[in-house]
Amino acid sequence: MSLWKRRERGHALLFAAPSVLLFAAFVLLPLLYAVYLSFTRFNGVVDPVWVGLSNYESAWGDSAWWNSVRNTFILAFGGMAIEIPLSLFLAVLLNRALKLGGFFRTVYFVPHVISIAVMGVVFYFLLRPVDGVINGLLSPIGIVAADMDWLGSRPTALLSLILVGVWASFGVNTILFLVGMQTISRDIYEAARIDGAGSWKMFSRITVPLLSPILRIVVMLSIIFSMRSFDLVKTLTDGAPAGQTEVMFTYLFGYYFGLDHGAQYGYASALAVYAAIIVAILSVIYLYLSRSKDGGSR
Amino acid sequence: MTATQEQVAGADQARVVRAGQARVLREARARRRVGHVAIYVVLGVMAALTVMPLLYAFFASFKPVEDILVDGARLLPREWTLENYRIAWELGGFDQYFQNSLFVVIGVITLDLLFSSMLGFVLARKLVPFGNTIAMVMGGSLFLGMGTATLYPRLVIAQQLGIDNLVGVVLLEFSGMTVIHTFLIRAFVTTLPAELEDAARVDGCGIWRAYWMIAFPLMRPILTTTTILAFQASWNAFQLPYVFTLNDPEMRTLVVGVYALRATEDGSQAYDLILAGAMLIIVPIVILFAFLQRYFLRGLTEGSVKG
Numbered sequence: 001m002s003l004w005k006r007r008e009r010g011h012a013l014l015f016a017a018p019s020v021l022l023f024a025a026f027v028l029l030p031l032l033y034a035v036y037l038s039f040t041r042f043n044g045v046v047d048p049v050w051v052g053l054s055n056y057e058s059a060w061g062d063s064a065w066w067n068s069v070r071n072t073f074i075l076a077f078g079g080m081a082i083e084i085p086l087s088l089f090l091a092v093l094l095n096r097a098l099k100l101g102g103f104f105r106t107v108y109f110v111p112h113v114i115s116i117a118v119m120g121v122v123f124y125f126l127l128r129p130v131d132g133v134i135n136g137l138l139s140p141i142g143i144v145a146a147d148m149d150w151l152g153s154r155p156t157a158l159l160s161l162i163l164v165g166v167w168a169s170f171g172v173n174t175i176l177f178l179v180g181m182q183t184i185s186r187d188i189y190e191a192a193r194i195d196g197a198g199s200w201k202m203f204s205r206i207t208v209p210l211l212s213p214i215l216r217i218v219v220m221l222s223i224i225f226s227m228r229s230f231d232l233v234k235t236l237t238d239g240a241p242a243g244q245t246e247v248m249f250t251y252l253f254g255y256y257f258g259l260d261h262g263a264q265y266g267y268a269s270a271l272a273v274y275a276a277i278i279v280a281i282l283s284v285i286y287l288y289l290s291r292s293k294d295g296g297s298r
Numbered sequence: 299m300t301a302t303q304e305q306v307a308g309a310d311q312a313r314v315v316r317a318g319q320a321r322v323l324r325e326a327r328a329r330r331r332v333g334h335v336a337i338y339v340v341l342g343v344m345a346a347l348t349v350m351p352l353l354y355a356f357f358a359s360f361k362p363v364e365d366i367l368v369d370g371a372r373l374l375p376r377e378w379t380l381e382n383y384r385i386a387w388e389l390g391g392f393d394q395y396f397q398n399s400l401f402v403v404i405g406v407i408t409l410d411l412l413f414s415s416m417l418g419f420v421l422a423r424k425l426v427p428f429g430n431t432i433a434m435v436m437g438g439s440l441f442l443g444m445g446t447a448t449l450y451p452r453l454v455i456a457q458q459l460g461i462d463n464l465v466g467v468v469l470l471e472f473s474g475m476t477v478i479h480t481f482l483i484r485a486f487v488t489t490l491p492a493e494l495e496d497a498a499r500v501d502g503c504g505i506w507r508a509y510w511m512i513a514f515p516l517m518r519p520i521l522t523t524t525t526i527l528a529f530q531a532s533w534n535a536f537q538l539p540y541v542f543t544l545n546d547p548e549m550r551t552l553v554v555g556v557y558a559l560r561a562t563e564d565g566s567q568a569y570d571l572i573l574a575g576a577m578l579i580i581v582p583i584v585i586l587f588a589f590l591q592r593y594f595l596r597g598l599t600e601g602s603v604k605g
Contacts, residue, residue: 011505012425018409019417019476020432026473027439030451037451090344093337100338106591107345110352113587113594115534117553118576121560122355125569128370133354136370171348172598179599230446231536235557249446256450257541265450272447 038269048266055270064243065271068251069278074158075233075247076226079165084219087170091177092203105178108171116168120235123164127151154244157237161245164236165226173218180214181207220286227279248275352580359383359573366569382574390571392578394548395555398464399533399579402551405468406475406532407525414476414524415517418483419509423492433484436477445474449541456542464549467539471532479524482600486520487513526590527597533583552579 038055040048059065090108094101111119126133129149139146151157184207192202208215230249233239239246239254246254252275255261255268354373358366359382361375386392421429456466495508503511536553543549550558556575559568587594 008499008505009425012420012423015416015420015505015509016426016429016432018413019473019480022413022469022473023436023439023476025455026452026470027448027477028435029455030448031439033451033454034448090341093341096337098334098337098341100341104341104345107348109591109595109598110584110587111348112598113530113583114352114580115536115553117534117536118556118579119351121556121572122351122576124560125358125567125572126351126354126370128367131368131370133358133370136372140371167348167351170344175595175598228445235536235560238561253446253449257544268450269447276447 034269034272037265038273040266042265043263044265051266055267056274058267059270059274064246065251065274067244068246068248071158071245072227072229072247075161075165075229076223078158078162079169079226080219080222082162083166083170083173083222084215086166087173087177087218088208090170090174091181092207094174094178095181105171105175108174110171111168112172114168115231117231117235119164119168120232123160124151124236127160151237151240153241157240157245161233161236165229165232168232169222169225173222176214176218177211180211184210220282223282224279224286227282248278352584355573356577356581358569359577363570366573382570383577386571386574386578390555390559390568390575391547391550392552392555392571392575395550395552395575396578398549399551399553401464402467402471402535402539403529403532405465406471407528409468409472410475410479410524410528411521413472414479415483415514415521416509417476418480419487419513419517421480422484422487423495425505433481436480440477446537449537452538453541462542463546464542467542467551468532470538470542471535472528474538475528475531479527482524483517483520486517490516522593523597523600526593529586530583530594530597533579 037048039050039052041051041055042048094105098104127135127150129135129147129152134150135144135146135148138144139148149156150160188206188210189202192206197205228249229247230253233245233247233250234253237245239250243251248271252268252271255264255271357374360378360380362377362379362381365376420426421433426432452470453462456462456470459466461469490513494512495503498508498512534553535551536557539549539551540554540557543551543554547558552575556572556579559572559575562568
């Protein structure tokens with residue numbers, strides 16, 4: 001315990017003030033304001049009119065909204081279904097103390113340092129249907145038609161979003177898994193080898209169980225992270241075709257700032273509250289899981 | 299059998315056994331080599347998939363505009379040109395966007411270095427009343443994930459305060475990241491001994507000097523991490539600067555400038571400018587990453603495991 005006197009502690013308040021005030025002004029207050037707006041009709045010109053739960057009721061029956069929610073889940077869980085096994089596999093390979101291991105680790109990390117919004121635009125260029133880079137590479141091998149319009153239909157557009165998402169974040173997960181694996185003692189593997197365990201057995205009976213705390217963290221973080229996704233969808237598909245690939249946050253963003261149905265701030269706020277509840281439910285599950293692991297986090 | 303014969307036979311046997319062991323070892327080593335090759339192939343393919351999109355975009359940015367749109371599979375430019383960069387810089391507004399991005403990054407890093415470390419310090423030393431409550435409220439906000447949802451209210455508040463400009467972008471970007479950085483700093487400061495600061499107090503130092511002269515320099519490891527995180531987040535940010543500059547193209551950051559070229563109403567994207575602009579964002583941070591890898595990696599592991 002430090003020895004500072006009461007008067008001196010008064011100065012400490014000044015230390016806390018800037019961050020706390022900015023946090024209050026630009027994180028807390030906006031939250032309350034958004035919740036308030038969700039009970040009103042408001043277009044930014046005329047004063048807000050209290051309308052009770054009517055925004056929530058309209059949102060309940062808004063099929064385009066629930067389609068966006070569905071897309072969000074498809075992207076989150078589809079991405080994970082590819083990413084988690086892939087990252088685990090790569091981490092196992094990298095964990096063998098290879099000479100070039102550090103190099104590969106570095107390369108896989110690169111997408112993480114780059115703006116995902118910019119990569120959305122770059123991939124929009126690479127995925128051009130006619131004379132595009134990706135079609136130019138894939139069509140000679142016969143994987144896709146030469147004029148494959150990736151962003152032109154819902155399934156392939158969602159697939160593109162998933163794959164670009166995997167491109168952006170598999171390296172981070174690989175590294176997190178690798179960090180976890182490096183805390184597992186070599187002796188355990190040695191003992192298992194002497195008992196005649198093969199590599200698959202060692203992976204499934206030793207690596208995965210001992211990795212489960214970090215595995216759970218990575219899984220939940222990726223779910224929560226992709227539930228909040230906005231940048232990539234906005235810059236790669238922008239909801240195309242015809243709003244079919246909207247996710248929660250791009251959809252409600254349209255009601256705030258969009259050209260088509262923008263400036264319906266009350267309705268947008270109600271959608272935002274729904275979205276927050278959905279994210280919060282998943283976050284609570286995350287908290288629950290990360291608490292229940294006994295002392296795994298350090 | 300005489301003793302010598304026995305010895306010879308024993309030596310022979312040993313030789314055979316040794317030869318057998320050597321063969322087994324050789325085979326195991328060969329298998330391992332094959333295994334290594336297979337591993338390197340897998341890792342190499344993934345590495346190629348990772349860098350290919352970047353390389354194609356990078357080289358395309360040096361192609362003449364008419365070559366950008368044809369023959370997509372061709373990696374290297376037929377003829378190299380800097381024309382795209384010149385046009386983007388001089389006519390496309392990217393010189394302004396670059397300055398704006400720099401302003402935002404420098405502003406955010408400065409605020410973050412000072413304010414997050416100040417709050418983290420007083421929280422760690424339990425110098426403020428309700429410190430735990432403050433920490434809990436801040437931590438709770440992390441799980442709400444209302445970033446996009448509160449964009450409009452934040453814009454309104456900024457307008458009321460007259461800072462719906464780049465200053466506002468700086469303040470809001472900072473307020474979004476200060477929670478996690480404060481927590482990282484708080485956790486770090488609790489591991490520092492308080493005795494030095496107490497001694498300084500006895501010698502008549504105020505809190506400010508104890509923080510600035512003693513604690514702040516000791517925080518360097520964690521501040522390196524938070525500064526890298528702050529740089530990465532503010533250099534790459536899209537949503538907030540986009541919303542804040544919807545009506546004012548002059549204030550766009552680089553990222554927003556690139557998106558604006560993609561989002562043209564008539565769908566006639568200027569890929570020459572898009573690619574040059576994208577490289578202005580990507581190349582600097584990748585170079586920085588190449589030099590400061592360690593710190594980027596630390597930011598990742600600390601940020602996600604502790605946060």
